[in-house]
Amino acid sequence: MPLSAELAPKGVTCDAISEGFISGTNFFGGRLSDERHQALVDETHNKRPGTVDDIAQTVSFLASPGARHITGQTIHVNGGAFTTR
Structure with missing residues (x-):
């Protein structure tokens, strides 16, 4: 069972951030x-x-509360370098 399916009934969301090239890091x-x-x-x-x-x-x-219906997702933060569609 995915973690999001297990925790969502308890009000916990589970998402991942897949970042692209981020400056200012080592x-x-x-x-x-x-x-x-x-x-x-x-x-x-x-x-x-x-x-x-x-x-x-x-x-x-x-x-935030604005994301309460987002769970089980990978959010790509990469300026469009990789798109899913």
């Missing part, structure tokens, strides 16, 4: 070349890297 350990950085930005529809705040705002929304 994910690449300082080994990200300028060319690779630009390639990752070019993959996005909005032509900018994501920020830590983009992820924080998504987490904030998912924890």
Whole structure:
């Protein structure tokens, strides 16, 4: 049974955030070349890297009452670099 199916009856939502390229982190350990950085930005529809705040705002929304009917979902926060449809 998916975790969301188990916990939803108890009022708990279970979602995942799948982030794209996020600037301002040490994910690449300082080994990200300028060319690779630009390639990752070019993959996005909005032509900018994501920020830590983009992820924080998504987490904030998912924890809010406005997201109470969202569960069992993967939320892609990547500027359109990967779309599901």
